Amino acid sequence: MVKNAIRANVKHKKRLICLDMDGTIYLGNQLFDGVKDIFKYFELNKINYVFLTNNSSHSLPFYVDKIRRMGITCSEDNFYSSIDTTIKFLQKENIRTVYVLGVTSFKEELKKHFTLVDEASDIVPEVTLVSFDTQLKYDELKAACLYIQKGSRFIATNMDYRCPIENGLYIPDCGGICLTIEACTNKKPQFLGKPAPEMLYQVMEKFGVSREETLMIGDRHYTDIMAGINSGVETVGVLTGETTKEEFLSAEHQPTYILDSIADLIEILEK
Numbered sequence: 001m002v003k004n005a006i007r008a009n010v011k012h013k014k015r016l017i018c019l020d021m022d023g024t025i026y027l028g029n030q031l032f033d034g035v036k037d038i039f040k041y042f043e044l045n046k047i048n049y050v051f052l053t054n055n056s057s058h059s060l061p062f063y064v065d066k067i068r069r070m071g072i073t074c075s076e077d078n079f080y081s082s083i084d085t086t087i088k089f090l091q092k093e094n095i096r097t098v099y100v101l102g103v104t105s106f107k108e109e110l111k112k113h114f115t116l117v118d119e120a121s122d123i124v125p126e127v128t129l130v131s132f133d134t135q136l137k138y139d140e141l142k143a144a145c146l147y148i149q150k151g152s153r154f155i156a157t158n159m160d161y162r163c164p165i166e167n168g169l170y171i172p173d174c175g176g177i178c179l180t181i182e183a184c185t186n187k188k189p190q191f192l193g194k195p196a197p198e199m200l201y202q203v204m205e206k207f208g209v210s211r212e213e214t215l216m217i218g219d220r221h222y223t224d225i226m227a228g229i230n231s232g233v234e235t236v237g238v239l240t241g242e243t244t245k246e247e248f249l250s251a252e253h254q255p256t257y258i259l260d261s262i263a264d265l266i267e268i269l270e271k
């Protein structure tokens with residue numbers, strides 16, 4: 001439950017709250033207790049919030065719909081994904097030709113900005129981009145390995161090795177697919193999503209806020225908390241997801257704050 005009253009017009013140092021979703025505000029389709037009050041508080045106090053997701057297999061409308069159904073007001077501006085991060089990064093690097101391991105919706109998005117080559121191309125693409133490809137075929141994996149060995153830059157949307165599904169089971173995520181390519185090519189990918197700092201750098205730029213004005217909240221130490229630490233912003237580790245208090249406390253880089261649940265966030269914001 002929210003311990004503090006919901007007050008408006010409180011002076012805040014933080015102007016942008018960056019949030020993980022699964023394990024931080026909900027589990028499955030169930031919002032945690034007190035979460036709606038936190039978003040009410042953001043709204044009343046004009047604090048911006050943005051959900052950061054490493055998952056490139058869903059488009060933004062999918063997430064807007066999911067979060068709205070749970071009763072939280074949001075628009076596409078409240079989301080920033082590893083897809084946005086990747087497009088912006090490749091544009092800044094002046095990349096034109098890309099070979100993609102990714103789902104159809106991810107490829108469609110990239111096609112708007114880059115020339116995509118297929119697995120039978122004579123041209124070696126400047127970048128071979130790996131993502132959470134739930135439609136992956138062996139010939140595509142083979143082509144990625146061949147392009148990288150011929151000099152294509154090995155870039156990946158996110159480091160997550162596995163993605164949780166129901167009943168405590170997991171399926172291979174982007175980082176897991178990259179391990180296969182690494183084993184074949186002896187090359188390591190450059191990862192762009194959390195914990196790399198690019199995603200947070202880009203959202204701070206988008207919202208026009210400084211590191212001091214930003215807070216990163218999440219349940220996973222190696223992605224969420226490290227993304228905050230790597231980009232120089234304060235972090236909150238919540239105990240509603242994957243990481244235990246002992247694990248947060250024994251990590252080399254600890255979060256700035258540890259909370260039982262995001263419902264206790266106001267204590268920190270009003271400090």
Ligand SMILES: [Mg+2]
Pocket residue numbers: 020021022023024218219220241
């Ligand atoms: Mg999470």
